[in-house]
Amino acid sequence: MTGTWQLIRLIVRRDRALLPLWAVVLGCVPAIYVSSFDSLFPTAADRLEYARVSAGNAGFVGLYGPLHGSSLGELVAWRGGFIPVMIALFSLLTVVRHTRTEEEAGRTELIGSGVVGRHAGLAAAVITTLGANVVLALILASLMTAQGLPAAGSAVLAAEFGLAGWIFTGVGAVAAQLAGGARTARSIAVIALGVAYVLRLAGDVSDTGSGTLGWLAWLSPIGWLQRMYPYGENRWWPAALAIVLTGLLVAGAAALAARRDVGAGLIAPRLGPAAASPALGGPFALAWRLHRGLLVGWIAGFAALGLVFGGVAQSVAELTDDNADMAEVFARMGGASGAVDNFFVATSGILGLIAAAYAVQATLRLRDEESTGHAEVVLATATARLRWIGSHLVFALAGPALALAAAGVVSGLTAGMSLGDVAGEFPGVLGGALAQVPAVWVLAALTVLLFGLLPRLAPAAWGVVAACFLLLLLGAALNLDQWVLDISPFTHVPRLPGGNVAAPPLVALTLVAAAMTAAGLAGFRRRDVPVL
Amino acid sequence: MTEAISVAGLSKSFGRTQALQGLDLSVGTGEVHGFLGPNGAGKTTTIRILLGLIRPDAGTARLLGGDPWSDATALHRRLAYVPGDVTLWPNLSGGEVIDLLGRLRGGLDPKRRADLLERFDLDPRKKARTYSKGNRQKVALVAALASDVELLILDEPTSGLDPLMEAAFRDVVREERRRGDRTVLLSSHVLSEVEALCDRITIIREGRTVESGTLADLRHLTRTTIQAELAGPVDGLATLPGIHALRAENHSVTFDVDTDALEPALRTLVGVGVRSLTSHPPTLEELFLRQYRKEQPR
Numbered sequence: 001m002t003g004t005w006q007l008i009r010l011i012v013r014r015d016r017a018l019l020p021l022w023a024v025v026l027g028c029v030p031a032i033y034v035s036s037f038d039s040l041f042p043t044a045a046d047r048l049e050y051a052r053v054s055a056g057n058a059g060f061v062g063l064y065g066p067l068h069g070s071s072l073g074e075l076v077a078w079r080g081g082f083i084p085v086m087i088a089l090f091s092l093l094t095v096v097r098h099t100r101t102e103e104e105a106g107r108t109e110l111i112g113s114g115v116v117g118r119h120a121g122l123a124a125a126v127i128t129t130l131g132a133n134v135v136l137a138l139i140l141a142s143l144m145t146a147q148g149l150p151a152a153g154s155a156v157l158a159a160e161f162g163l164a165g166w167i168f169t170g171v172g173a174v175a176a177q178l179a180g181g182a183r184t185a186r187s188i189a190v191i192a193l194g195v196a197y198v199l200r201l202a203g204d205v206s207d208t209g210s211g212t213l214g215w216l217a218w219l220s221p222i223g224w225l226q227r228m229y230p231y232g233e234n235r236w237w238p239a240a241l242a243i244v245l246t247g248l249l250v251a252g253a254a255a256l257a258a259r260r261d262v263g264a265g266l267i268a269p270r271l272g273p274a275a276a277s278p279a280l281g282g283p284f285a286l287a288w289r290l291h292r293g294l295l296v297g298w299i300a301g302f303a304a305l306g307l308v309f310g311g312v313a314q315s316v317a318e319l320t321d322d323n324a325d326m327a328e329v330f331a332r333m334g335g336a337s338g339a340v341d342n343f344f345v346a347t348s349g350i351l352g353l354i355a356a357a358y359a360v361q362a363t364l365r366l367r368d369e370e371s372t373g374h375a376e377v378v379l380a381t382a383t384a385r386l387r388w389i390g391s392h393l394v395f396a397l398a399g400p401a402l403a404l405a406a407a408g409v410v411s412g413l414t415a416g417m418s419l420g421d422v423a424g425e426f427p428g429v430l431g432g433a434l435a436q437v438p439a440v441w442v443l444a445a446l447t448v449l450l451f452g453l454l455p456r457l458a459p460a461a462w463g464v465v466a467a468c469f470l471l472l473l474l475g476a477a478l479n480l481d482q483w484v485l486d487i488s489p490f491t492h493v494p495r496l497p498g499g500n501v502a503a504p505p506l507v508a509l510t511l512v513a514a515a516m517t518a519a520g521l522a523g524f525r526r527r528d529v530p531v532l
Numbered sequence: 533m534t535e536a537i538s539v540a541g542l543s544k545s546f547g548r549t550q551a552l553q554g555l556d557l558s559v560g561t562g563e564v565h566g567f568l569g570p571n572g573a574g575k576t577t578t579i580r581i582l583l584g585l586i587r588p589d590a591g592t593a594r595l596l597g598g599d600p601w602s603d604a605t606a607l608h609r610r611l612a613y614v615p616g617d618v619t620l621w622p623n624l625s626g627g628e629v630i631d632l633l634g635r636l637r638g639g640l641d642p643k644r645r646a647d648l649l650e651r652f653d654l655d656p657r658k659k660a661r662t663y664s665k666g667n668r669q670k671v672a673l674v675a676a677l678a679s680d681v682e683l684l685i686l687d688e689p690t691s692g693l694d695p696l697m698e699a700a701f702r703d704v705v706r707e708e709r710r711r712g713d714r715t716v717l718l719s720s721h722v723l724s725e726v727e728a729l730c731d732r733i734t735i736i737r738e739g740r741t742v743e744s745g746t747l748a749d750l751r752h753l754t755r756t757t758i759q760a761e762l763a764g765p766v767d768g769l770a771t772l773p774g775i776h777a778l779r780a781e782n783h784s785v786t787f788d789v790d791t792d793a794l795e796p797a798l799r800t801l802v803g804v805g806v807r808s809l810t811s812h813p814p815t816l817e818e819l820f821l822r823q824y825r826k827e828q829p830r
Contacts, residue, residue: 180661181622271657272625280628281635290621373619377672380583380613381636384605528586 003116007124011098015128022090023132027139029474030080030157034147036478037075047075054078058316058339059346061208062201062309065226073149073231077157082473084164084222085197086466087136091129091165092172092189098125099176100185122173122257126250129169137162153231156239160225163242167221168193170249177256187297194301196220202308205343209315221245283383283391290369291362291395298358298403302351306407309347310414310429316343317419340415341498344429351407352436352490353469355400359444360461362396366451367458370530385525389448393517396444401437408433428497435496438509439489443468445516452523455531535594536561536683536715537582542591543739544577551577552739554591559717559732561682564709566726566733567719574739575719576616579687582717583613596683609638612676616687616719618668620660626671627656633675645678651700665692677704684708684716690725698725705729755788756811758797763805772796783807 012019041047051070054060061067064081068074099122102108108121117123141158145151172189179185203217204226217223224238279285316339366389369375378388412429416422447461468488475485485491489512492505537559544552552574559565569575580586582595584604593600598607620629634640649656652670660668669692676684690698706729708714720726726733727747734744743750755776762783769785770778774793779786789797801809 270659272628272659274625274627274656276628276631276635280632283636286621286632289624373615373617374621376580376585376615377613377618377633378636379585379604380608380611380615381633382605382609382638383636526587528580530585 001117001120001123003111003114004120004123004127007111007116007120008128011124011128015094019094019128019132022087023136024139026083026087026090026161027136028143029083029470030076030140030161031143031147032474032478033076033079034072034144034149037072037079040479041072041075044070047072051075056208056339057346058205058208058312058343062205062312062343063346063350065200066204066207068229069232071231073144073153073157074229076144076149077153077160077230080157080161081226084161084225085193086469087133087161087165088168088171088193088196088222089190091133092168092175092193093186094129094132095125095169095172096176096182096185096189098128099173100179100182104182119254119257122176122253126169126173126253129172130166130246133162133165133169136165150231152234156228156234156236157230159236159239160228160230163239163246164222164225166246167242167249170246170253173253174249174256177253177260191297191301196222198305198308199223200226202312205312206315209312209318211315213312213315283378283388284394286378287391287395290365291392291399294358294362295395295399295402298399299406302355302403302407303410305347305351305354306410306412306433307414309344309407310411310416311418313340313343313411313415313425314418316340338498340419340425341428344411344415344432344497345495345499347411348408348429348432348436348496349472349490349493351404351433352439352493353465353472355404355436355440356443356465356468356490358403359396359400359440360447360465362399363393363444363447363451364458364461365396366392366448367455370455371532373530376530379529385529386521389521389524393444393448396447397441400440400444401434404433404436404440405430425497431501432496435493435501435506436490438506438513439493441513442489442509442516445513445520448520449516449523450520452520452527455527534561535559536563537565537593537595537717539578539582539593540591542578542581542593543589544574544581544586545589550739552581552588552591554740555736556741556744557734557736558744559715561715562712563731564705564716564718564729566730567717567736568721568723568726568733569719569736570721573736575736576687577739578736579613579685579717579719582685583608610681611683611685612637612679612681613685614669614672614676614687614689616691618665618672620663620668620671622659622661624660625657626654626660626663626667629660629671630656630675630678633672634679637679637681639680640675640678641680645674648674648678648704651704652697653700666694666697669693670697673701677708682714684714686716687719688721689718690720690722698722702728755790756794756813757786757788758801758809758811759786760784760801760809761807762801763807766800766804768800769797772800 041050048070051067055067064078067078102121111121137158140161141154144154144157168189171192172185175185175189175192179188197220199220200217200223203214203220203223206213206216221242224241228235228238280289317337366375369392375388379385408430411433412426413422415429416425419425443461443465446464447458450458450461468490471480471485471488472490474480489509492509494500494502494505535558537557539555539557542552542555543550555574555578557567557578567575567578577586581588581593582600584600584607587601595607596610600607620626624632630645631640634645652674654667654670654674658667660671663671669689673689676686690701693701702725705716705718708716709729709731718726718730730747732744732746733750735742762785764783766780766785769775769780769787772793774790775797776788777786787797
């Protein structure tokens with residue numbers, strides 16, 4: 001452990017802009033909710049009405065979690081239910097960035113040759129990330145208390161958010177030991193987070209109806225943490241569970257790290273073929289090799305999401321039967337079919353944003369290829385620039401579309417079969433998923449534009465995805481002006497199923513995407529390669 | 533002599549850094565040309581301009597009779613390039629990378645590929661992520677050398693190779709040279725390698741060409757180092773023109789002498805009486821050091 005303190009200082013120095021960005025911003029978001037909820041729902045009666053409607057809206061429950069009360073604090077804590085997932089995501093990315101990425105770049109070796117203990121690198125990354133979450137929790141608790149909310153509930157809320165970060169700090173640390181490279185480590189950790197989220201979602205949505213699958217939420221650490229019910233029951237015992245799990249994960253990562261060599265993973269590399277198959281003969285074949293893992297993984301993930309979303313649709317429809325109190329609310333939403341439609345509008349929105357993350361990830365592969373020097377090697381062969389970039393863009397544009405189609409088909413079929421109306425449900429649900437495609441393309445095209453004109457800024461496309469996410473999460477709650485909401489391409493996606501299929505916005509989004517892609521390609525043809 | 537590469541007055545800056553400031557380079561068809569310079573002199577930038585990867589701010593560059601930027605794709609069919617810092621796709625095997633690069637250039641000779649794999653002692657089944665720097669370099673070298681191309685552009689190709697593999701590389705390049713129809717541009721700072729392999733060399737420094745010519749041409753401009761044991765003390769050497777770094781101790785002297793001052797210097801020594809004498813032509817090392825130390829305060 002010698003040298004851990006110096007390494008922590010190195011991490012803080014290198015991430016002096018990045019760490020505060022998420023730790024402070026995400027710590028402040030719930031406080032922003034407080035004033036907006038206070039002005040939107042000034043009386044207890046307003047809040048009760050809002051809580052009744054929301055608690056029965058399966059789309060909301062899926063996105064944010066279960067709602068069990070109507071006090072201001074409970075509403076805010078519930079509405080911020082997606083923030084722990086983002087905190088977890090940033091935490092695991094931070095840990096992998098300072099362990100596996102460093103190792104891959106060869107910097108671990110350089111540092112390891114100094115007076116530095118074997119576990120110092122891992123310890124420094126873990127301690128820094130845990131510390132960032134503590135800072136986040138402190139900011140959150142003090143802001144919430146300062147807004148006049150009960151201190152006890154604020155402490156529970158802060159613990160819930162911070163501990164989500166803690167658990168996935170541990171997950172990131174373990175993933176970094178399992179994989180042979182940073183990319184795989186990130187994928188393993190993000191998949192773990194995705195599974196935790198989907199389990200919680202399935203359990204909670206099922207609880208709004210028959211509840212037969214409610215136990216699923218208890219398989220997810222995010223599910224436990226939400227059951228701390230800040231400002232309501234104020235349970236502390238799930239926090240103990242989370243701390244124990246974090247401890248186990250970190251200890252496990254340390255044990256795994258001790259069993260492997262620097263640069264190696266636990267999954268041993270196998271030998272490959274001595275010669276390339278005849279199919280590996282051009283830029284497109286190379287792009288297929290580089291993208292196929294991502295493509296298959298995302299399609300499988302989207303199909304699984306579709307299965308979950310489709311599977312809980314029946315619970316959503318049953319709401320009206322079980323809950324006489326909700327009948328009137330439901331009638332307003334358009335009855336059982338209206339509730340199911342609403343649910344799928346919400347899930348399609350989530351799918352669209354996740355697909356946008358895939359699109360940006362796949363497009364940024366271009367930048368990866370450039371900065372690692374692979375692009376230079378390929379472009380020094382008889383491969384024209386447009387063919388090279390085009391072969392990657394096929395996957396960046398078609399991949400997310402296929403993934404959305406997979407989710408739409410699977411959830412449409414599952415929902416249709418469980419509700420006994422495939423012909424009625426399928427087209428709308430699939431349409432809802434596919435309607436996201438042009439908006440996803442806009443984000444991919446923006447990434448191409450940055451890559452072509454300002455390659456060093458290309459990773460900023462991730463910031464745009466995050467901004468679209470925040471607009472989805474905050475937009476309605478903050479009563480933002482329409483022009484702010486309009487910045488996100490997803491605001492313009494028609495609400496399907498249930499709404500009208502409006503072609504103009506879809507055509508307009510596609511044209512915007514095409515124009516930005518063309519500008520990006522033109523820029524790339526003219527610029528120097530590589531720009532490092 | 534037709535020219536495979538001709539570059540004149542090439543300038544390129546990255547932000548505030550002036551990478552090239554009027555560089556000239558001329559490589560005849562069929563020759564092995566050494567492209568020498570210290571780190572950061574602009575070798576890689578020049579090569580990237582020749583490959584049409586980056587565009588110069590000023591100056592002209594011609595490659596195999598075409599324009600490197602606008603005819604890039606067509607020209608690339610006729611050349612193979614080994615970058616200085618070879619990185620490969622980690623999940624492809626070495627053999628796959630060799631074949632892929634060969635096919636992207638328009639095909640490679642399978643017999644030559646097998647022969648080169650053996651000579652470079654490379655296991656093509658290993659995944660690229662498990663290769664060391666030297667092995668990655670071998671992959672790129674095999675792919676380039678097995679391609680049927682007119683021009684090889686090699687950017688510090690031996691920087692990660694062990695001495696045994698360096699020798700194998702030299703043998704291969706010598707064979708290329710004997711074939712006579714392939715042009716090789718070999719950038720390096722390994723001087724003995726350039727000395728052993730190249731017909732002509734160009735030395736650059738801070739983005740400018742400092743010297744260019746055959747090794748003999750360049751030596752002509754330079755000094756010979758002489759060490760002698762004499763019968764008695766020597767006078768008058770110090771006053772001769774063209775004598776440098778003179779050290780005299782009892783009866784032995786060591787000095788550098790310009791080629792055109794060699795005769796009077798030797799005559800002076802003979803006048804005293806010579807017991808033993810060693811002389812050696814300047815190694816490229818010395819040439820190099822002289823070029824780079826120029827303009828630096830002593």
